Amino acid sequence: MHRWTIALIFLVFLLSGCSDDDSSPTTPEPPEISGELVLIPSGSFIMGSPEGEPGHLGEESEHPVTLTNNFYMFSTEVTNQQYADLAQWALENGNCIVNGSRIFDNLDGSTLELLDMDEDEDCEISFNGTSFVIDDGFENHPVKEVRWFGAAAYCDWLSLNEGLERAYNHTDPTNWKCNNGEPYSAEGYRLPTEAEWEYACRAGTTTAFSGGAITEIGCGDEPSLANYGWYCGNATGWTSAVARCDTNNFGLYDMHGNIWEWCNDWYDNTYADEEINPIGPPPIRYKVLRGGAWSDVARRCRSAARLNPSPHLGVDGRHGFRYVITAD
Secondary structure, X not given: OOOOOOOOOOOOOOOOOOOOOOOEOOEOOOOOOOOOEEEEOOEEEEEOOOOOOOXXXXXXXXXXXXXXXXXXXXXXXOEHHHHHHHHHHHHHOOOEEEEOOEEXXXXXXXXXXXXXXXXXXXXXXXXXXXXXXXXXXXXXXXXXXXXXXXXXXXXXXXXXXXXOOOOEOOOOOOOOOEHHHOHXXXXXXXXXXXXXXXXXXXXXXXXXXXXXXXXXXXXXXXXXXXXXXXXXXXXXXXXXOOOOOOOOOOOOOOOEEOOEEEEEEEOOOOOOOOOEOOOOOOOOOXXXXXXXXXXXXXXXXXXXXXXXXXXOOOOOOOEEOOOEEEOO
């Protein structure tokens, strides 16, 4: 065990499908902050999707992967409240700065933009000159408009806050290496590798969704997805509060839909050759996002679906994250 307190849970209060809280910019729900670290056991799986799976793309070629380390994954996407609280701590400790409506890095001489708190409806966090403020009722919605660097910085703030060695080196403005290129042995918090993310999403399943096979590729009713995540077939035109759907077999919420989640890896349209603890390709141009979003069709929310934006991008209001830490 790490030296801090970790709640190891397979969540007790399971919902019967996704609870429609009418989560839209005009009808927020009361605050209800969620999330715990859950243990994901090491193991092997087939990463990618079969050619016959509806929605399959060539970049999802099936290949065997083995993860040799147990790891903890946060059970929900990081929420507005969680990001704002830690950003406040980081600001007061000199780890970031705020300039206008944007948060910038302040570690290792880096000044990269981390989060865009613009005045449109996409970001639900603002800054009043001294403190971060959450739009009423959206405390438990996933943080959005966060760059890859903003997600990695959050992991480092969390490590620093808990007295752990942080995982990322912020010196290079184009590539924050995670533990010098060896993420699985990092002491602190980090973003999941793409393999860890898909392994955790599948939670022992081999179907398109952790809830079953895919029968609907668009916005129609998809029973295998509707109980486990928010997509264009059941969302209400906006993100939903986390932990309103059923968990998968590992106790993780919202691995399908709601908001795309940043992974540690750089993106390539073919998987790297590593079959044991893969770390992805060398730095190229794009980072990996996984999981799909509330506005996406069902096929974009499959366990194997991938997205490849710039790590500096976060302005479309659909990019969030959750974090992991390798178990002792």
